[in-house]
Amino acid sequence: MSTTSPTPAAAPANAPAETPCTQPASAMLSVRALLQRSGFTLDVDAALPLAGVTALFGRSGCGKTSLLRVIAGLDRAAGAEVRFGDAVWQYGRHFVPLHRRRIGLVFQEHSLLPHLGVRDNLLYGYRRTPPAERRLHLQEVVDMLGIGELLARSIDTLSGGQRQRVSLGRALLTSPRLMLLDEPLSALDTATKREIMPFLSRLAAEAGVPIVMVSHAPDEVERLADRVVFMHAGRIERIETLRQALARADSPLFADAGAVSVLEGLPGAAGPHGLRAFGPEGARLWLSASGTLAGEEQAGGRSTSQPPTDETHAPPRRLQRLRILARDVSLALDDPTRISIQNHLRVTIERIDTHAPGRALVSCRMADGQLLLAEVTPWSVAQLGLAPGQQVYALIKSVALLG
Ligand SMILES: Nc1ncnc2c1ncn2[C@@H]1O[C@H](COP(=O)(O)OP(=O)(O)OP(=O)(O)O)[C@@H](O)[C@H]1O
Numbered sequence: 401m402s403t404t405s406p407t408p409a410a411a412p413a414n415a416p417a418e419t420p421c422t423q424p425a426s427a428m429l430s431v432r433a434l435l436q437r438s439g440f441t442l443d444v445d446a447a448l449p450l451a452g453v454t455a456l457f458g459r460s461g462c463g464k465t466s467l468l469r470v471i472a473g474l475d476r477a478a479g480a481e482v483r484f485g486d487a488v489w490q491y492g493r494h495f496v497p498l499h500r501r502r503i504g505l506v507f508q509e510h511s512l513l514p515h516l517g518v519r520d521n522l523l524y525g526y527r528r529t530p531p532a533e534r535r536l537h538l539q540e541v542v543d544m545l546g547i548g549e550l551l552a553r554s555i556d557t558l559s560g561g562q563r564q565r566v567s568l569g570r571a572l573l574t575s576p577r578l579m580l581l582d583e584p585l586s587a588l589d590t591a592t593k594r595e596i597m598p599f600l601s602r603l604a605a606e607a608g609v610p611i612v613m614v615s616h617a618p619d620e621v622e623r624l625a626d627r628v629v630f631m632h633a634g635r636i637e638r639i640e641t642l643r644q645a646l647a648r649a650d651s652p653l654f655a656d657a658g659a660v661s662v663l664e665g666l667p668g669a670a671g672p673h674g675l676r677a678f679g680p681e682g683a684r685l686w687l688s689a690s691g692t693l694a695g696e697e698q699a700g701g702r703s704t705s706q707p708p709t710d711e712t713h714a715p716p717r718r719l720q721r722l723r724i725l726a727r728d729v730s731l732a733l734d735d736p737t738r739i740s741i742q743n744h745l746r747v748t749i750e751r752i753d754t755h756a757p758g759r760a761l762v763s764c765r766m767a768d769g770q771l772l773l774a775e776v777t778p779w780s781v782a783q784l785g786l787a788p789g790q791q792v793y794a795l796i797k798s799v800a801l802l803g
Contacts, residue, residue: 427449427450427451427485428447428448428449428483428485429447429448429449429450429482429483429484429485429578429610429612430446430448430481430483431444431445431446431447431448431467431470431480431481431482432445432446432481432482433467433479433482434477434479434480435470435475435477435480440463440466442463442466442467442470442477442634443634444463444467444470444634444636445636446639448612448627448639449610449627450485450610451604451610452604452605452611452626453600453601453604453610453611453613453624453625453626453627454611454612454613454625454628455615455620455621455624455628455629456612456613456615456629456631457616457618457621457628457629457630457652457653458630458632458652459616459632460616462631462632462633462634463631463633463635464582464614464615465582465614466634467631468582471503471578471580471612472498472505472580473489473495473498474498484577484578489501501577501578502533502575502576502578503576503577503578503579503580504571504572504574504576504579504580504609505579505580505582506564506568506571506579506580506582506584507582507584508582508583508584508586508587510560510563510564510566510567511567512555512563512566512567512570513555514555516555517551517553517555518547518550518555518558519538519552521566522538522551522566522569522570522573524570525570525574526538526573526574526575528574529574535575536572536607537573538573541569541572541573541607544599544602544603544606544607545565545566545568545569545599546565547562547566547569550562550566560588560589560592561588561592561593561595564584564585564588564592564596565596565599567584568600568603572603572607572609577609578609578610578611578612579604579609579610579612580611580613581600581611581612581613582613583614583615584596584600584613585597585600585615585617585620586615586616586617593620597620597624600624601623601624604626613625618653618655618657618660619723622646622660622662622723623662623723625642626641626642627640627641627642628640628641628645628653630645630652642662643662643771646771646773647763647771649755649761657725658726658727659725659761659773659775660723660725660726661723661726661729661770661771661773662721662724663685663722663724663766663770664719664721664722664770665678665680665683665685665719665720665722665768666678666680666719666720667687667720671686675687675688675742679768680767680768682766682768683745683766683767685722685745685796686742686743687722724772724796726761726773726774726775727775728796728797729772729773729774729794729795729796730774730794730795730796731762731764731774731776731780731784731786731793731794732744732792732793732795733784733792734793735793736795739795741795741796742797743794743795743797744794745766745767745772745794745796746767746791746792747765747766747772747791747792747793747794748764748790748791748792749762749763749764749788749789749790749791749792750765750788751763752781752786752788754781758778759775759776759777760775760776760777760778760781761773761774762775762776762781762786764792764794766794772794
């Protein structure tokens with residue numbers, strides 16, 4: 401059951417996704433395939449925009465890797481059609497093999513050549529790419545991935561995260577038209593994942609190469625994806641922008657860890673109290689100054705580049721993502737004063753979903769138009785008289801804001 405504001409300020413939760421037909425075919429990756437295996441059928445017919453990061457998301461065994469392999473041409477599904485923009489990769493008897501599709505492939509386990517050092521691994525595909533087609537070169541890829549100090553090392557001396565960065569670099573140096581990543585983080589521990597994520601998030605933005613990435617981890621999708629392809633039992637259930645996927649209470653992304661909001665904003669410098677501003681006036685949050693935001697690392701972060709704020713050599717400020725668990729957000733009718741929680745935002749309730757027994761998900765619109773989800777009890781909804789259209793205060797512990 402849900403209660404909704406009569407005039408929602410943004411796209412409703414069930415709005416159609418980034419409608420493929422509004423994009424020219426030359427900017428789409430389209431796949432139509434029927435692949436039969438014993439006990440499993442992949443049956444897909446979809447068109448994906450060739451921009452940013454597209455996540456294939458779903459439970460283990462739903463067919464994410466199978467779809468990726470059809471796109472790559474690693475599996476030749478009879479009768480399948482695969483088109484990359486204006487290029488036809490598979491149609492009828494026409495079939496372009498993987499090495500002619502100009503795809504950068506990175507799998508869960510790195511696939512580096514153990515007898516070559518880091519530099520030669522990086523240059524392996526580069527040297528085989530015709531000079532006229534080389535768009536990315538060693539130094540820029542090394543700088544982007546922060547692997548300059550590793551160039552002289554042998555592969556067996558690298559950590560898992562370093563190997564995965566070199567694998568990404570090697571794939572990028574073939575100047576691919578498309579990167580296909582199959583759970584590139586799942587073999588890594590949490591600390592190493594945090595080390596790699598910022599690099600992944602910069603790939604599509606800075607290298608200008610669209611990425612299709614398999615993942616079954618909601619936090620990876622929330623940090624990296626621009627759109628999500630939800631798969632179930634060999635089929636595509638829906639394709640949504642990340643924003644749309646996070647705006648519905650029944651999002652599969654919320655199935656395990658609960659609802660989350662992903663906010664985008666510009667982080668400010670660390671302030672005097674160990675806190676750091678994030679986002680514009682009116683929707684400003686204060687974060688603990690330590691820690692790394694989603695998509696951030698020492699040289700900057702993901703997405704939209706902003707011009708430097710002055711003539712010094714300050715790195716450009718970039719939009720960063722912040723992940724906030726809905727259960728870490730409380731609501732109050734008045735702005736509390738004597739309270740340790742630093743973040744009090746005036747928000748407007750847009751929708752209340754009583755999606756799960758004993759829990760209510762309150763979708764709140766912030767002053768900058770972004771959606772903030774709060775999970776409270778139905779008892780609190782009744783006691784406070786919460787309703788769509790009402791202005792309330794969202795209270796967020798600053799410690800809950802780290803990505
Ligand atoms: N080479 C193969 N031969 C036969 N069946 C296969 C083969 N590869 C995968 N399958 C089956 O196809 C189905 C889909 O597998 P797929 O690897 O595409 O799923 P997935 O969503 O990527 O799963 P996971 O998240 O566990 O990697 C599964 O039932 C799997 O057992």
